[in-house]
């Protein structure tokens with residue numbers, strides 16, 4: 001498997017007394033399902049935002065394949081994000097004046113590689129919601145719509161920041177099973193953050209963070225089947 005993303009000694013300070021990331025060096029392989037595991041405040045979102053080109057590091061470098069992307073211009077970052085990356089955010093970020101269908105279609109790529117809208121809606125069990133507006137949805141339904149918007153363009157790298165945070169166990173399992181299916185079917189590289197050690201066991205690789213640093217990095221040669229996990233939520 002080839003290397004798709006690499007961070008070299010990434011650090012991030014938001015101000016003079018808060019260091020969110022400390023010299024993080026990681027290499028991500030194409031087509032793998034990676035989990036970033038850590039307690040609240042350990043630096044997971046900061047790392048995901050830097051790797052997905054939403055935030056610049058204070059020091060260090062980031063590579064996408066062979067290309068260094070640390071200091072891309074705003075326009076270059078927009079193009080990279082539009083063509084290659086998708087994010088699922090903890091806060092959903094659906095546009096309130098658009099319907100579910102319109103929100104999801106915003107995520108489509110201009111290239112001819114999109115996943116079928118109907119397939120995604122069925123898998124996420126939101127077919128019946130496509131004419132509704134975000135304020136007419138539950139938290140879990142909003143999260144599933146945000147997941148659909150992120151997946152539809154069939155990104156090379158899908159960044160999921162606590163993507164099942166608003167869901168109960170049954171729906172979390174459905175979502176993670178579907179993400180695993182996307183990972184296998186399309187070869188999508190997935191980087192999925194969670195604070196839940198039980199959820200992490202379904203991944204191919206588990207990177208654990210504490211206080212802004214990587215404290216363990218394990219290749220999980222026998223990922224647990226999603227349906228066999230006792231999520232304990």
Ligand SMILES: Nc1ncnc2c1ncn2[C@@H]1O[C@H](COP(=O)(O)OP(=O)(O)OP(=O)(O)O)[C@@H](O)[C@H]1O
Pocket residue numbers: 014015018019020038039040041042043044045046047195
């Ligand atoms: N914009 C910001 N300004 C100042 N400090 C920040 C900012 N964003 C994050 N931090 C700090 O950086 C540290 C890491 O935060 P981060 O959100 O990356 O952690 P996390 O592991 O994703 O947490 P959670 O699971 O709660 O989302 C925390 O101490 C947080 O307070």
